[in-house]
Amino acid sequence: MQLGIYLLVAATALDLSVLAYPSPENPWTRPERLAARNVPERRSGSGLSNCHWDNVIALVELLQPNKSAALPYLNGNGNAPDRYARAAIQFQATDEPYIQDYMVGPLPISSRTTLQPLNYYYNKGVGKQRVYHTDLQAEIKFYAQIGASVADITLDLWNGTFMGLANDSIYLKGFEPLRISHRSAVTWGQFWGFPIGNPDDRAAVLPLGLYVKVDIYGRDPSKWSVHGWFYNGIFYRNTRAFRKAYFSPGFKKLGANVDGPWAQLNREGDPLPMDTVAAPLQVQPEGPRFGVDVKEKYVEWMDFSFYISFNRDTGMRLFDIKFRGERIIYELGLEEALSHYASNDPMQSGVAFLDTLEGFGRVAFELVQGYDCPSHATFLNTSFFTNEETRTHLNSICLFEMDTGHPLQRYASSNAVSVTKSMVFTVRSVSAVGNYDFIFDYEFYLDGSIHVTVRLSGYIQAAYWAHNSDYGFKIHDNLSGSMHDHVINYKLDMDVNGTANSLMKTTVVPTKERYPWSNGDWVNTMKLRKSFVNNERHSKINWSPNSATTYTVVNKDALNKYGEYRGYRISPVTSSTTFLTVQDSASLKKSGGWATHNLYALKQKDTELHSASPYNNLDTGNPVVNFDKYFDGESLDQEDLVLYDRPPQMINARSSMAIVPQNFHLDNPSRATRQQVRVTFGGGKLAQAEKFGSRHATCNFDMNNAAPNLEAYKGDLVVPKYPFLPNNATFVPVLPGS
Amino acid sequence: MQLGIYLLVAATALDLSVLAYPSPENPWTRPERLAARNVPERRSGSGLSNCHWDNVIALVELLQPNKSAALPYLNGNGNAPDRYARAAIQFQATDEPYIQDYMVGPLPISSRTTLQPLNYYYNKGVGKQRVYHTDLQAEIKFYAQIGASVADITLDLWNGTFMGLANDSIYLKGFEPLRISHRSAVTWGQFWGFPIGNPDDRAAVLPLGLYVKVDIYGRDPSKWSVHGWFYNGIFYRNTRAFRKAYFSPGFKKLGANVDGPWAQLNREGDPLPMDTVAAPLQVQPEGPRFGVDVKEKYVEWMDFSFYISFNRDTGMRLFDIKFRGERIIYELGLEEALSHYASNDPMQSGVAFLDTLEGFGRVAFELVQGYDCPSHATFLNTSFFTNEETRTHLNSICLFEMDTGHPLQRYASSNAVSVTKSMVFTVRSVSAVGNYDFIFDYEFYLDGSIHVTVRLSGYIQAAYWAHNSDYGFKIHDNLSGSMHDHVINYKLDMDVNGTANSLMKTTVVPTKERYPWSNGDWVNTMKLRKSFVNNERHSKINWSPNSATTYTVVNKDALNKYGEYRGYRISPVTSSTTFLTVQDSASLKKSGGWATHNLYALKQKDTELHSASPYNNLDTGNPVVNFDKYFDGESLDQEDLVLYDRPPQMINARSSMAIVPQNFHLDNPSRATRQQVRVTFGGGKLAQAEKFGSRHATCNFDMNNAAPNLEAYKGDLVVPKYPFLPNNATFVPVLPGS
Numbered sequence A, B: 001m002q003l004g005i006y007l008l009v010a011a012t013a014l015d016l017s018v019l020a021y022p023s024p025e026n027p028w029t030r031p032e033r034l035a036a037r038n039v040p041e042r043r044s045g046s047g048l049s050n051c052h053w054d055n056v057i058a059l060v061e062l063l064q065p066n067k068s069a070a071l072p073y074l075n076g077n078g079n080a081p082d083r084y085a086r087a088a089i090q091f092q093a094t095d096e097p098y099i100q101d102y103m104v105g106p107l108p109i110s111s112r113t114t115l116q117p118l119n120y121y122y123n124k125g126v127g128k129q130r131v132y133h134t135d136l137q138a139e140i141k142f143y144a145q146i147g148a149s150v151a152d153i154t155l156d157l158w159n160g161t162f163m164g165l166a167n168d169s170i171y172l173k174g175f176e177p178l179r180i181s182h183r184s185a186v187t188w189g190q191f192w193g194f195p196i197g198n199p200d201d202r203a204a205v206l207p208l209g210l211y212v213k214v215d216i217y218g219r220d221p222s223k224w225s226v227h228g229w230f231y232n233g234i235f236y237r238n239t240r241a242f243r244k245a246y247f248s249p250g251f252k253k254l255g256a257n258v259d260g261p262w263a264q265l266n267r268e269g270d271p272l273p274m275d276t277v278a279a280p281l282q283v284q285p286e287g288p289r290f291g292v293d294v295k296e297k298y299v300e301w302m303d304f305s306f307y308i309s310f311n312r313d314t315g316m317r318l319f320d321i322k323f324r325g326e327r328i329i330y331e332l333g334l335e336e337a338l339s340h341y342a343s344n345d346p347m348q349s350g351v352a353f354l355d356t357l358e359g360f361g362r363v364a365f366e367l368v369q370g371y372d373c374p375s376h377a378t379f380l381n382t383s384f385f386t387n388e389e390t391r392t393h394l395n396s397i398c399l400f401e402m403d404t405g406h407p408l409q410r411y412a413s414s415n416a417v418s419v420t421k422s423m424v425f426t427v428r429s430v431s432a433v434g435n436y437d438f439i440f441d442y443e444f445y446l447d448g449s450i451h452v453t454v455r456l457s458g459y460i461q462a463a464y465w466a467h468n469s470d471y472g473f474k475i476h477d478n479l480s481g482s483m484h485d486h487v488i489n490y491k492l493d494m495d496v497n498g499t500a501n502s503l504m505k506t507t508v509v510p511t512k513e514r515y516p517w518s519n520g521d522w523v524n525t526m527k528l529r530k531s532f533v534n535n536e537r538h539s540k541i542n543w544s545p546n547s548a549t550t551y552t553v554v555n556k557d558a559l560n561k562y563g564e565y566r567g568y569r570i571s572p573v574t575s576s577t578t579f580l581t582v583q584d585s586a587s588l589k590k591s592g593g594w595a596t597h598n599l600y601a602l603k604q605k606d607t608e609l610h611s612a613s614p615y616n617n618l619d620t621g622n623p624v625v626n627f628d629k630y631f632d633g634e635s636l637d638q639e640d641l642v643l644y645d646r647p648p649q650m651i652n653a654r655s656s657m658a659i660v661p662q663n664f665h666l667d668n669p670s671r672a673t674r675q676q677v678r679v680t681f682g683g684g685k686l687a688q689a690e691k692f693g694s695r696h697a698t699c700n701f702d703m704n705n706a707a708p709n710l711e712a713y714k715g716d717l718v719v720p721k722y723p724f725l726p727n728n729a730t731f732v733p734v735l736p737g738s
């Protein structure tokens, strides 16, 4: 098999040194370092090229080792697991293109090395998915033909045309996911205005309100077809019917959404008072108080340690998170992010972005010093594979400690006051996916808790305003702030006192009780009701009203000295939409099972690695990972548990879930910090401040050290944004114009 | 009337100058300045003294002017409202002591000035409440007699006695609220250990598990009585029965909770790595970027302006909050805070702290520079009246701007990235109430939103651990982390586009629809369902599951240019217990109506000033303010609305609600800030950073300027903490030992 030989050759070119396991403390050979070598052969021969009928290497990166193999090694009682590459090939030299995953290994290449399909963690049975978007140039051409067929109309309506020419000032595009059924692949396209200047800015806020239904099934563009038009609330069966209506008397023409300063990202409006004065900022006068092994991406801050990993599909994830030397979390990372829209128009109604197809790692671009992260943050590079190349995102992860500005602890008595600062350590990356930038934080607190936070910022995918006041507010001349749910799914593989874990449920319930002292009277009061979520039959969980129920991962055999389970509790921090409103979405079909509840608990299995796959997006009714099928009645009693949950979502706001120790420590770990004070006062004497060995910097600090070096910003060569390609998937081989 | 004359004399001594209204921008004559003069006569004559049978002035402070009088003045079309003093007298020279509110005015004293009972905003009809706790010394003596009656037992159990002697090493106290019924005032006391050293530290974590039921009705201590004992789950009808059982064979003796480092607020545990390095901190290199009129407590930051007020009952509150010159909020402030406990023991089961009785203003002590607030914060003093004296809390409010450390806005395209810093302006005070310190923040954001945040820190009011595993986790040798709800109530008087306001309700609902384009098929989707909360009959509101419903204050006659209501939305930010779990609490009786729901809307009336009163605590079944009675069927359609809501509560965590503009501005106000950057990159050139006129400080900054001056801490003379007095109400005339 020619392809197999090619992949073996590619694997040979990998950097073998990074496959070593120098020590138990250093088990995670970072995927990006494995992929950090270009594969020189790939630009020539081997049947692979940039032509859209040729096969394409979509991915070569390190395959995440199975937990069953890694854990003995991490625990110091097993060998390092064999390492494999995960490779994905998009087979395009066929009438029915598909993408397929392979595993190559063990690495380095030896006589034991084999190439085999990577199927074991895809519960479809095979890591293989039909691709209906292959011929991107042909699609653009097809859309341009449609544009040409109504050029007189678009010229009349918006003084612009889309015909695939250099002077196009509008464009037409369809949206993911395609509606796949037997020999059909349907989408609705809409005409959009071009933003002034940089064409990938603001694209999402210039819809023009004319929609066309197309079927782009198959490789023969001559068989692609138009199935109707929609404008101003009226459906037209075909182009002729639409044209006829348009040129009939009394046809109502609607206004356009026109680019302008309102949509641009410059400073706008009257300058704010005193805003030219340098703003307050965080400084780090004596350098970082944490340790980073840059090569291994191993981090230590206070009582925490962990490894940072990175992959194309989901970006940054953390492994082997320990607090005071005890592993709490084996794996913590993003699985999928969904934006599900609704409107009365056929495009917006069907839009359900499953963003891993864009590749959160692929679009995790360089961070802006001093703005994305404090200037004094430590920045790390990441690498990823796209368009048959390995690329480096410079400075794409930042790590920094900061004073949150409010006390962690505070207590005043009549002659003393104690205050502890709430220092927090943050690991951050930003992924620019389409119209939104996702800001991902892992925050570590002195008390041993971890917060997983996502912030979204950017442009809404707006809808054209016409008869859709039930689907959002009107926000500009002809624009609806189209309603939509964001649902984000994380994997949280907790190992609390080992892997034999159970999920304790504690509910505060109102009750009435009679007590020995209550004189026979009923007392209205409340109680804790404790139970366990014992089986996957009951492990799809919604947060209860009034936050009455909490969920805690414990090991039933690990009690603290007072007889309580040593556990870690999973709680939402922020409050907002948390699961998908739309029920049985026709866009998501069988690919949204992880979006229907707040929290899911499953038994850990190497074969159930992820709740989702980017490939699901390609055919949502036939997903390679069907999360629902994981819930097959397995016991959750003293098993290795994996939780999937979501931080609640808010736009431009913090959205956060917390992983918090519960009866885990006998003390309060935050009491160990020196960043506290006890001021004793009174008695007519000067106050005495006990600072517990902490100190304030007393140097002359050159504020230039706290200023960012913005000219050093490099950016990335990968284009993150639509609109130019109807199919801008991560494995797109050709990006015209970029 | 002797008292009336006295109060007139007192009012004469007030500082008249601060009663002037120098300008429409300066309407709020701060209560503390009115009260800032001592009333020299009050230590002598006039029937007032420190004897517990004498009458006591409990309060003299400025009476908040009625909105009906203040608003025309604030709007520049009315005279300054007359000013009155609010005075409270506790009448103790009677068998049935009571506290009563009076109003004295207009001020300054003139022939028009009168003294009259202050009744108009108490819907009991009178601002007068029976006080059952008057004879504090007698109560201590009574408890000491009880302690003496079991001194042999307490000596045996805990090697300590409570007999009102200098060498007492334990003590006995009862809890609020008293259970008042016909000629009976019952409470359960418990024995507690004395903390080592400072006696008001850690009191709440040393319960000893022996309880005694007492009735302290009336002024004649000889008629007070013991009604039973409770120990280790067994109730004893009287002291003899308890003693008999105790000295019988087989009586089970339980362990004590003994003070030690575990309960103390020192640094504990192994020092953390690198913790002697000076920690990151926020600095303000070029001084504050906001304006404060210290005398008027008037503040301007960016597009916001507001006044800070202060009173004894509820501490800091804000008035006349404007954004871009438009009033959004007339009044915003705390109303009441409740901690309702539950356990199997008779004391903890009945504890329901209504904290305004302690006086949030009374216990709003000096803030610790660099720990409670950044060193560069601006600190303001406040004044309040307690124990017949006006006192000053030095540096008890802080104001500061900070960079929150994450982007407010962020968008990357292929050749540029835009990031805006999330600057926030915070106004903070801390009130040390009993075992908890409340950290109150008002946070102002560049987008025009305001967050109201409360953090609680301190000691739990722990329960003795005995047969109560259903009521909390065991956290120490004989200690239960006793379960309890915190419920906090704020008043939010919004004036959005004037006072004619309506409460819009917007719910995201799953639905299925047929569309012109859907080929006759049903489409599963979601919609907005909009309605109004039209009447007080429907205006007790709970947050809906999955945050599906939002509530927005609008003026139906004020549409923006796109036809949407210009509004402000009220949303929870954080997620936790939000209303009271216990239903129909026998402790709260008719005083907990504001704690049963998440949000309440009422028509504004001068006569419905507050949702609660400190006096409610004195007799919860007979409150001076019964919040439930406000809901009397008035229309909420285009009326002046007042909302009462609560930030959800978490211990040692942020708890926050947001007031957020919705379709209020045509632009995004945060775009006006200079604290943003647009970095353009690519094309092989150095990146270009557009900084919009902002700049970084380039000075040499003396870090000593960022170090707090802790020796300057003064503290306060008021003792904030129990346990020494069974009745430590704000108007307690004598604080023995303090």
Ligand SMILES: [Cu+2]
Residues within 6 Å of the ligand: A339, A460, A484, A486, A651
């Ligand atoms: Cu969104």
Ligand SMILES: [Cu+2]
Residues within 6 Å of the ligand: B339, B460, B484, B486, B651
């Ligand atoms: Cu509490």
